[in-house]
Amino acid sequence: MLDLFAAASAEGAWTVGEVTRRARAVIEAGLPPLWVRGEVSGLKVWQSGHWYFALRDKTAQLRCVMFARDNRRLPAPPADGMQVFVFGRPTLWEDKGEFRLTVLELLSTEAGGLWKLALEQAKAALARDGLLDPARKRPLPPYPRRIAVVTSPDGAALRDIIAVTRRRWPPAELLVIPARVQGDGAAADVCRALALVGRLEAVDVVIVGRGGGAAEDLWTFNNEQVARAVAAVPVPVISAVGHETDVTLCDLVADHRAPTPSAAAAAATPDRAELLQQLTHLGSRLARGLAARSELVAQRCDRTLDRLGAAMALRIERWRHQLSAVSGQLDVLSPLKTLERGYAVARDAEGRVLKRVAQFAPGLSFRLRVVDGDVPARVRES
């Protein structure tokens, strides 16, 4: 301290560097890291990811910087006007001669303030790109063959999904794409896993999610990049984040939202028992259909037979009429009829009919045919 007043003459003048360096040492020694409360003002996010802003109250302002390595854990920069608590180290920037607070931690005074803010910002960005449009939602395939599951490989969520799928829809194949679903790097992991789906063959539907958990752990599924990765999956996605009350961005972008992983698996699959019933029903309709068809054909056969019989009877009747007519004529023409009336026919030994007197030579033997037989006869020899 004494040194500050020792430079009383022009000869002993300090350089700017010396003063600011000394001032910085004094500030850093006299003001250890501390919590400050104030209103955020003039926030700028630099390309480097560092945040620059001021904290204000009614009487003063304090310039602050929060470096990228410290603000990375936060969901979003605070908005201007927001009341925050910061924990930081007071210092002096020698090159600018500015008093600064290097912020290490920043909390909103509102419950969930920063998260809520970040969520709103991300939601607005997704909405701008049309990703929240309900018309985007694709129907789930009714009978999936391949179901991809993006979740933690050792979580309860996966166990539930496997159990429900095995019970409801054994023809399916489950492809587990492991991803950490909470903690540092979880969002990037989930994005990578979702991107992998597009490179797999014949995946029909995707389930992305986790079992229950604390609300803070939902952040992975409220991440804008994760939401965009969900939207980019080429097949329908079911979000199962396992939180009844909070709707995550992932839920909003997914084609279907399920409250739990089990519900997601049930939404992804048809029920085998129901389908078997349906098949049984179709089988009996098939049998009934054929039976009805055969019955119809049999009836038609019967009718045809009846008509055939009737036609035949008619024909036979007609033939009988014709026959009796013909036999009547035959009767009339029959020589027997003539013989019956008392005529006789004379025939020589060779059976030739003797019709003229000249044929009857004296002494000729011949036979006379009468109605009931032959009579031997001879012409008298005059």
Next chain:
Amino acid sequence: MAEPNFQEQLERLEEIVRRLEAPDLDLDAALKLFEEGVERLRQARERLTAAEAKVRQVLATHAGKPKVEDFDG
């Protein structure tokens, strides 16, 4: 993958039943439809009663190509 998927199978079965139930069909065609229907029913049933769902896991290789292997979770 020439094998029809379950949905096509089910739709064809429903169509067969509908046609079989329609009144204008000769016995020969009806028998053919019936036989096809029975065969498809058998296949569909077989599919539903197949072994339990397979579970496999997908890992990304360094080349970025996904690798599918059995999952023992």
